Amino acid sequence: MKLITHNMLTSKSLKGVNVGFPLKICATEVKEVAVDFNPEFVTRMIPKLDWDALCQAAESLGCLNDLPRSVNPNHENDEEFLKKAHHVLLEVEVIEGELVCPETGRKFPVNEGIPNMLLNEDEV
């Protein structure tokens, strides 16, 4: 699971959960994989992201490095910034671990890089 996906995932399908965001990451295996840098895509994604949640997630995985805590208003032209965002969004992957609902503590496993967000039948 990449952090861009984590930034869009919630546990709001659980009964009684309204927001369910951001999910806490408890990772046992994290991998970094190179992905072609596409400034256009990163620029388009940034306004759609919850930047604080991204920083938190990156920090919890120890890969925040020097990613700014807030988005530079002129980020479209700041290639260095876009490259850092690209790295955190697309190149850091949680391979094994758990995603934890911030409201209920329900855990969703991540195996082989794929989160399993399925609920059990008594939860729907």
Next chain:
Amino acid sequence: MTTLGVTSMTSLISQASSVGDSTVDLSDFVCQEIEYYLSHRLSPDIARAFSDSAAIIQDDDDFDNFFPPPEFAIPSQFQPEARVGPPQLSQILSAFKLWGQGATHEDLHTQLKQISLGYIEPFCHPDKSFKVEVETFGKKISRNDKVNRIEDLDFLPLRGPIKLKDPDNIFHLIEYYGLDPNSVPDNPYQVFFGQWICDGQRHLITQIALKDRKFIGNTSMDPKLSLIMANMAKICHGDLVLDPFVGSGSLLVAAATFGGYVCGTDLDFLMVHGKAKPTRCNQKKREPDENIRSNLRQYGLESHYLDVIVADAALPVWSDQCMFSAIIADPPYGIREATERIGTAKTYTIPDHLVSGHIPSKVSYNLQDIIRDLLNFSGAHLQVGGRLVYWLPVFKNDFQADLVPAHPSLQLISLSEQSLNSHSSRYLVTMERLPENSKGCKENQNGAHVPEATRVFRDKYFQKAVERRLQTSYPDSGHTHIDQLS
């Protein structure tokens, strides 16, 4: 909106005939399509690839009697200077700016002689090299004949040098001899002359063929159809694309081919993990690296892979602010893939010590509910102007164009029928997200309306299958047996 069905065919014929009779408007285009696929060959959408404001003229099987060419004219505001067409034209062989057309070469020549010089002057300039190619459809002609055809066009005021390799302008003379190989006429039915604009991306179809694809499933989408879907969804470089019924990810391959960044969800844990029962003949078990990601890797598109998630389409996991550029889906119809969601008819709580490793039970998820949830989800999670493209199975007798599922925030763009068998079809439905402030938007987020016919599709489909089996086994007795059955 362009809704095309049998009903609109008459008006299309009259439109087309009027083009055939009158002098051709110079803003017309001709596209050569590869072959018949969907019933109306998706021509309106090809036209849209050129220009959103294009009015469409298209032909159909019945229509071949009136106006046979496989090409069709697209009056559009597309500018001839734009030589390179959109990359999505995978179902087009080539596109030409139409200069003239006629039932005979004489008609064509008369028309070409009437073209206003002002219009063609930029292409006739002495500095502009050119070449003319002769193409025939439905018949082969000799090289000499081709040369003669070109010589006959000598009257055209093309003053530039002839250059066979990499000329500034390429002109095509296209002769159409019909589709019946057993009765090829001496003279073509139609002759076209036009300036070549661009070639389609036909090679994409073979490039992502299922035959060589690493990971496929039972219902992997045909590459041509998945490219058409990606085309209809207007997927461009840098788009965020979701397939909520991802399966083996064939739609994601097409979406990524057009530059989309793709993610998908599916209820089927084994499928998403690439561990489902193999589909290929003689394959006992899946390779360890058989999965959606390896498919994208195979085509050099791994950088466009975001994630796949095991999730129930009935209970979306995406945050409210998460907006997709496009949503493409081939929802299960309950025919070859089960329609399921998490749930149970009983009330109980799973004891804590059994929760870990529990496989959730599933209940039937009716097609009507699937489509309603898909539309409501798309209404909430498509960015303005973003498109939802999905397949809607229908029982032919039940289907009318005004019974298409609707949503207040989504505008129907087009419907294309693909016939599955004598009683059922599926329609490729394209819808576009309306701007926030438009009427009915927002306050009606869950306002999807899906006709009742969708609910009963599966039952009718199988009832029909039973009927046919009985008719084959007891041809004389016919319906009496069915009455007994039901």
